[in-house]
Amino acid sequence: MTQRLTLYTAKVSPYAHRVELALEETKLEYTRFEIDLRNKPEWYAPLVNPACQVPAIAYGGPVVDPSQSSPESEKITESLVLLEFVADLTGKLLPKDPVQRAKVRFFIDAVSNTVGPAFVASVIRGEPVAKIHEAIEKIQALLSAEGYAVGSDFTIADAALVPFLARLEVALKNDLGAFEEGTGLKAFEALSSEPKFARYRKYIADVKARDSYKKTFDEEFIHASLSKLSTSRKLAPTS
Ligand SMILES: N[C@@H](CCC(=O)N[C@@H](CS)C(=O)NCC(=O)O)C(=O)O
Known part of the structure; x- marks a missing residue:
């Protein structure tokens, strides 16, 4: 039986979105706690994640308010570790066959080397959008011919990829x-x-x-947060 699970997350974060997708896909019960990344609570680093990043999971322990996370719960961090953790807890989101599992992990590694860096390079740092096309072409070549990233079922490979594609789409189309x-x-x-x-x-x-996508992706919110980047682009000196 699974234990009490609290997810510390932030709507803006593609890394945290990965774990929300996995939790929704598996239908695990969890408490969602939004961390304001511009004004992180003082208790968050000492009690939950010393790196002061989202996502993080507190697993097990007694019923407590998320802001008073109990020392008895396990604190687990890093989005890709958390995807594996959710898969291990539920026996879902990873194929049974070892070869297919290896393909899922290979795909996730490719995500980390393509769309993730392209998002940061073009959308955050202002490098040419050609980087996004290149990344999408590379990742597209790895997708199964039909269905999802690896085979006909949604896996943690999809959960790792989708938050970046979703944000890239909002950034480009607007x-x-x-x-x-x-x-x-x-x-x-x-x-x-x-x-x-x-x-x-x-x-x-x-x-x-x-x-899972409809429940976890707030396009309007992402639009608003990307607008701020765009505003700073227009305010930046051109020389
Ligand atoms: N490698 C980490 C990266 C997590 C990360 O960079 N999270 C960002 C939000 S997208 C964060 O919490 N940043 C802290 C801050 O903005 O102060 C993971 O995969 O979980």
């Missing part, structure tokens, strides 16, 4: 981010129409149809 003005929209149009991105489009559509 031209919001630190990249050069106008280039986001152009990149979005290419992703939406070019035949070479057909598999990516089908994948995104399949993921968006899932309850």
Whole structure:
């Protein structure tokens, strides 16, 4: 039997979103606690995560208010560790076959080397959006021909990938981010129409149809937080 589980999370964070997707997919019961990353509570680092990042899980221990996390609960951090933890707790989100499990882990490693860095490079640091296309092409080439990342079932590989694709889409289609003005929209149009991105489009559509996605992705909120990056781009000196 699983024990009491509290997820410390933040809507803005793609890393935390990974774990929310996994928890919703497995239907594990959990308490969701939103951490304001701009004003992190003083108790969070000493009681929950010394690195002061989300996501984190407190597992087990007595019933307590999340802000008074008990020393008796285990504190577990790092989004990819937490995806494996949720899979281990539930026996879901990872195939049974060792080869397929290895493929899931290979895929997750590829996510860490493609769309994650491309999001940071283009949207946060303002490097050319071509980096996003390159990353999506690489990850698209690894997707199963149909269904999800690895096979016909949603796995932790999908949970690792989707938060980044979701945020990239909002950034590009609204031209919001630190990249050069106008280039986001152009990149979005290419992703939406070019035949070479057909598999990516089908994948995104399949993921968006899932309850876990609908429940965990707040597009308006992400739009607002990306708008702030875009505003700082416009305010930045051009010389
Ligand atoms: N490697 C960590 C990265 C987590 C991370 O970078 N979280 C960010 C939010 S996206 C955070 O909590 N930053 C703390 C801060 O903004 O002060 C993971 O995969 O969980």
